[in-house]
Amino acid sequence: MATRNSIRTPLARAKGLGASGGGTDHFWHHRITAVSNLLLVLPFVVIVALVAGQPYAEAVAIVSHPLAAILLALFVISVTVHMRLGMQIVIEDYVHGKGAKIAAVIANTFFAIVIGAASLFAIAKVSFGPLL
Amino acid sequence: MASAESARAEAKRPLSPHLQIYRWTWTMAMSIFHRATAIVLYVGTVFLAFWFVSLASGPESYASAAWFFGSPIGYLLLFAYTWALMHHMLGGVRHFVWDFGQGFEPSQRFLLAKLTLVGSISLTLVIWLVALIAR
Structure with a gap:
């Protein structure tokens, strides 16, 4: 067997998920929702x-x-996912205490879900x- | 005694430069604007959810929400929010350009930064002019 000059296991290398266990998902989802935000922001502004x-x-x-309700709902989903990912980056940049950081990241997730759920329910x- | 002396010595140690030391550049300013507008938009989603929920709650709650957003403070908030939205959108487009490995030359970076600000102000004015004229 070839010698490895890394302490990472072959399985960890193959999975490529890194120390966070999430790999590049955070970055990638942030970019995907940035694209969907870009597509949905014009319909949103027009409807408002x-x-x-x-x-x-x-x-x-x-x-x-x-058409308006579907576009607004998609906008709400895209924006709340994107803003949760973005604010987590801000928190991780500025909040250094471990407990405070975990609490802030959880609060951030709750905030995004409350905004998203309230908006989607209202839409x-x-x-x-009128139907019910 | 010894600890007090070392504390004084620590206090005199030169600090690494921070925001107030650096000469402001376009790219630095637009980087901070991107994050600042993100935070504004984040907090502003409370108003967006409030507006949706007030519409879903019936004519009376919608009337009070419409009164708020139609007041001078409401207009100011909406105008600022429009600009933050446009600025963050164009800042995101700038990041897409960089994600594809383009636009890193100094002249390109400064051009992109200036276009972000000029573009966001222009788009905000266009949106408001069109919306007010179409009224």
Whole structure:
């Protein structure tokens, strides 16, 4: 057998997941959601501009349109995933205490999930409300 | 006694340069702007979720949300948020260029940094002009 000049096991090398166990997933998901954000931000801005200043019935009609509701929901998912990944980088850069860092990373995840869940529920309720 | 002396000696030791020492450059400023706008956008999602939930909660809660966003403070927040969104978007595009190994020459870096700021301000003004004119 050939000699290894690394203490990493062959299995660890083959898996390529590194010390975090997550490999390049964080970086990669950040880039994928950056692409989807880029695609969805224009529809988002247009929909918000259309709704702005409208009375309630008009606002509900615009947001509950399937195309608008689907684009808004995709935007919310893409943005909350992206911002969770990004804020984790900021936390890991600036919060050095181990306990504080773990707490901040968990709080960051909870924040992203609460924002995402509340927004998606609201979009769904506005969309399905007239049907139910 | 000895520890007090060593503490004093430590205090006199020259510190490594920090933000207030460096001469500001475009690339340095836009790097910090990218992170700053990210944090603004992150906090601002509270307002986005608030707006969605108020719409889902019925005419009365939507009216109060619409009043808030239609107030001078609301307009200021929305305008600042538009700029932060556009700036972070263009900063992200700049990072994509770098991800493909392009744009690292000094002249290219400075051009990209300046385009990010000029572009974000231009896009923000275009969005607001179009939205206000179309009203």
